[in-house]
């Protein structure tokens with residue numbers, strides 16, 4: 357990110373077209389001390405503060421908000437040294453806090469130009485042949501594929517070895533829990549055939565114990581971690597900067613990043629990128645829960661801090677790896693599986709207590725959630741857990757019979773509304789009846805379970821077609837998520853209001869990282885993290901929501917994005 361130019365010049369430049377800058381003369385040293393640095397007036401401010409949700413103006417001094425109110429009230433606070441920003445009726449919201457994001461630096465690779473979400477095998481083979489012909493031996497060939505590929509028995513190591521004997525090849529599934537690869541890829545990431553399956557994951561093998569060229573769950577996360585280790589620092593830095601640029605562009609002022617592999621490496625990259633926004637790096641370990649890591653050193657530095665322990669307790673419905681209490685409806689007599697035993701879940705819970713760290717668990721299937729709640733009961737129940745804000749990431753199997761116990765245990769649900777677009781797949785997998793109660797959202801709010809939102813975006817995914825609703829889940833765009841949260845295409849009755857969605861994405865996301873006293877709403881005393889938006893997200897037609905951008909993003913009273921600086 358560029359260093360901030362001196363403020364008066366910056367403001368004059370950026371607001372020339374849209375905002376009116378009123379510079380006031382006659383200075384008074386005394387009032388300069390206590391006067392606000394910024395006075396924002398004539399806006400439509402949505403504060404996310406339930407007691408005073410709407411205002412017109414706010415005043416900022418240093419990194420904090422000092423007053424919120426009507427334009428008239430706030431104007432009275434200005435002094436000659438204050439910079440006055442006339443918002444011209446624009447909507448202001450607290451900065452978005454993306455509670456669930458994956459930073460996965462791109463491997464140096466030739467990316468297959470696969471246009472579809474579900475490319476067919478012939479197309480993939482043709483693209484691999486093209487890549488082999490056009491890149492030097494040893495170049496990693498990488499593609500993002502769909503379920504078709506995992507249903508295709510020929511899509512395995514032996515076939516890929518024939519197609520690309522001198523190139524490592526990895527075909528990663530778009531939902532992040534599996535890959536298909538060849539022998540050279542295995543060698544590149546340093547995995548031998550005799551290496552046992554890691555806890556929580558598997559490399560399917562043939563009768564002789566040879567890995568057939570696929571990885572599931574933690575076996576796949578391990579590959580991601582290895583690839584990150586192999587990514588040169590300048591590539592990681594470039595990816596971090598791109599992520600941070602996109603964030604400020606959308607008015608995202610905090611990202612809670614799942615750091616697969618090395619949390620310290622991820623935090624170091626964010627610091628090196630001079631993150632202008634706040635970054636929470638969460639541990640996403642790929643070792644066994646029974647071999648706990650050394651306690652997390654919580655390091656605060658500028659905008660980057662490390663906290664929290666994340667585990668993935670089951671898979672997802674695409675490959676039918678989420679653990680259900682019934683069979684999947686599409687006739688395969690499968691009910692998925694949890695990645696860890698209940699005893700291991702108890703280890704995770706105890707370890708989070710020992711390390712005094714928040715626990716976050718990816719849980720999708722209702723069987724997994726039932727088991728995890730049982731593990732919470734076995735490790736102390738509500739007396740121990742009700743104030744510790746254990747997070748269920750996704751939590752789509754939090755079915756009505758499990759809700760009360762989850763509430764008593766004080767869990768938070770962090771949902772990724774882009775998953776709602778997968779609704780037709782849920783019907784296929786779960787059947788109509790079960791799909792009708794799957795993925796509760798608005799109803800959780802009614803029962804009093806805190807509901808936060810994350811994009812589940814990731815950095816590593818190569819350029820994807822933007823007109824594809826599924827592929828859209830790889831971007832950080834909060835307004836796409838707000839559109840889906842407020843217009844759930846498959847369970848409209850679970851939709852929440854736009855105001856509720858903004859609160860989930862700001863104040864409750866802050867609550868989900870124990871930071872709601874400092875940020876998440878626009879109130880006196882809180883950090884001045886905010887976004888001035890390009891359009892009125894409370895009024896525009898739903899389909900226009902994803903087009904929203906920030907025209908001015910502030911983090912701790914500093915302007916980190918403005919509409920002409922791009």
Ligand SMILES: [Zn+2]
Pocket residue numbers: 456458812
């Ligand atoms: Zn995720």
